[in-house]
Amino acid sequence: xxxxxxxxxxxxxxxxxxxxxxxxxxxxxxxxxxxxxxxxxxxxxxxxxxxxxxxxxxxxxxxxxxxxxxxxxxxxxxxxxxxxxxxxxxxxxxxxxxxxxxxxxxxxxxxxxxxxxxxxxxxxxxxxxxxxxxxxxxxxxxxxxxxxxxxxxxxxxxxxxxxxxxxxxxxxxxxxxxxxxxxxxxxxxxxxxxxxxxxxxxxxxxxxxxxxxxxxxxxxxxxxxxxxxxxxxxxxxxxxxxxxxxxxxxxxxxxxxxxxxxxxxxxxxxxxxxxxxxxxxxxxxxxxxxxxxxxxxxxxxxxxxxxxxxxxxxxxxxxxxxxxxxxxxxxxxxxxxxxxxxxxxxxxxxxxxxxxxxxxxxxxxxxxxxxxxxxxxxxxxxxxxxxxxxxxxxxxxxxxxxxxxxxxxxxxxxxxxxxxxxxxxxxxxxxxxxxxxxxxxxxxxxxxxxxxxxxxxxxxxxxxxxxxxxxxxxxxxxxxxxxx
Amino acid sequence: xxxxxxxxxxxxxxxxxxxxxxxxxxxxxxxxxxxxxxxxxxxxxxxxxxxxxxxxxxxxxxxxxxxxxxxxxxxxxxxxxxxxxxxxxxxxxxx
Numbered sequence: 001x002x003x004x005x006x007x008x009x010x011x012x013x014x015x016x017x018x019x020x021x022x023x024x025x026x027x028x029x030x031x032x033x034x035x036x037x038x039x040x041x042x043x044x045x046x047x048x049x050x051x052x053x054x055x056x057x058x059x060x061x062x063x064x065x066x067x068x069x070x071x072x073x074x075x076x077x078x079x080x081x082x083x084x085x086x087x088x089x090x091x092x093x094x095x096x097x098x099x100x101x102x103x104x105x106x107x108x109x110x111x112x113x114x115x116x117x118x119x120x121x122x123x124x125x126x127x128x129x130x131x132x133x134x135x136x137x138x139x140x141x142x143x144x145x146x147x148x149x150x151x152x153x154x155x156x157x158x159x160x161x162x163x164x165x166x167x168x169x170x171x172x173x174x175x176x177x178x179x180x181x182x183x184x185x186x187x188x189x190x191x192x193x194x195x196x197x198x199x200x201x202x203x204x205x206x207x208x209x210x211x212x213x214x215x216x217x218x219x220x221x222x223x224x225x226x227x228x229x230x231x232x233x234x235x236x237x238x239x240x241x242x243x244x245x246x247x248x249x250x251x252x253x254x255x256x257x258x259x260x261x262x263x264x265x266x267x268x269x270x271x272x273x274x275x276x277x278x279x280x281x282x283x284x285x286x287x288x289x290x291x292x293x294x295x296x297x298x299x300x301x302x303x304x305x306x307x308x309x310x311x312x313x314x315x316x317x318x319x320x321x322x323x324x325x326x327x328x329x330x331x332x333x334x335x336x337x338x339x340x341x342x343x344x345x346x347x348x349x350x351x352x353x354x355x356x357x358x359x360x361x362x363x364x365x366x367x368x369x370x371x372x373x374x375x376x377x378x379x380x381x382x383x384x385x386x387x388x389x390x391x392x393x394x395x396x397x398x399x400x401x402x403x404x405x406x407x408x409x410x411x412x413x414x415x416x417x418x419x420x421x422x423x424x425x426x427x428x429x430x431x432x433x434x435x436x437x438x439x440x441x442x443x444x445x446x447x448x449x450x451x452x453x454x455x456x457x458x459x460x461x462x463x464x465x466x467x468x469x470x471x472x473x474x475x476x477x478x479x480x481x482x483x484x
Numbered sequence: 485x486x487x488x489x490x491x492x493x494x495x496x497x498x499x500x501x502x503x504x505x506x507x508x509x510x511x512x513x514x515x516x517x518x519x520x521x522x523x524x525x526x527x528x529x530x531x532x533x534x535x536x537x538x539x540x541x542x543x544x545x546x547x548x549x550x551x552x553x554x555x556x557x558x559x560x561x562x563x564x565x566x567x568x569x570x571x572x573x574x575x576x577x578x579x
Contacts, residue, residue, distance in 0.1 A: 099560055
């Protein structure tokens, strides 16, 4: 049962092959059996899940369910869940039982999905390996000595090991696509503004975007149908029609123009990973796609610009954690400054502190123009690169990550090396474009992701392009051994 | 760009972060390395380029000025570290 996709499980529920309660119990058992190894969940909400499953069974019986009714899902622990612990991977929120639901959670609830629990993540989504979590690192199910990627590492590892059919993630610089690639699953970061950020704990507000992680593009389409849409609670939500993302999955892609940016295949890319990506491109050629060589000349500036914009926004967003209204508070503060400093000093881990300090420095008097304003100008240049490219091509393809999953601890103490594992994903966030990662093969038994980037609001096209590849390949059906 | 111990301490103060004095040298090294990475931007001419604050150039939406929120003080204060009579308690600010 656990190898089935959402589409297959939804059919099974309707055929009466199993009930949602049976399905939910089966997945909860898998979590209980395997998650000591993976550490992909911070909270398992068993009682709530079984209650939601029973309600879903009633809805299905009455015949008014959606495709997601009765389907178990996991939510990244960055989404506020009313009455359920929401830690954001931080000690700061170790005791934070959210008093309201994120819009994404409300939407999953309205669709009748069953939440198994909250998944592990890098602290405040700052990390590319899931090692900055206060709740311990997540392990990659393909090789438990390696990282699952981050920051949505718990979601990716749980879906890859088939502990849950699908999960939510968020992507500020690659945090859906990179872990999807490293864990061999399908992940989609939608256009900025497509999915509501309300109740999604903010890291860098002009970059953050929620999206789905699943086995297949078809499942990602089903999930995005529920997650996307305008929300008046999010001031940057965009009021744009949400198409049925499943309706165009089977469109032919003959004549599709695929741009290959030369900067994504240079010396920074592992040669074996490059071969796998090229083989995937060849598959697209067989499907009738046309390959166009393009250039995104400012690619090398994406990481530098990001490490001003994201920390600047993070230092501002994370100033709300003050030990006064919610979250961690230090013992016996002697005055207000001591209360702030010790609550924050104890509540945040080293990577979060580094980014808050970089942001504080970049925004401090006398440095604003040299850092933040400069980065915003460079951001414009990066965005213009994509605009010009999309005048020539329909989608852009390349590797999601420069290498396969690395060893736990390998990059943990070297922030710069860690940051460079996002060289191919960060520019997409700066431009606000949609991007996907799909399984494209293996190097030494470890999964490789193919990244597909589209123009604004072209999620349907990306899902279609990904789905067509998954009709002629079976990489997305491969699951790690040891989690039967 | 290299930050010294004093600068790191000042930034930590501005950010209201307590840093263990033993960790300051490591922060100084890491933050300096990050600023070196960021400095790659300096090589690019950006005169006349419009700064980009928002990916799709959207502007702030306006809405009618009316009350949309209900009073949920007790609900929200249930998760506060210390409250009394509906007020958040902090250490004495004025002597």
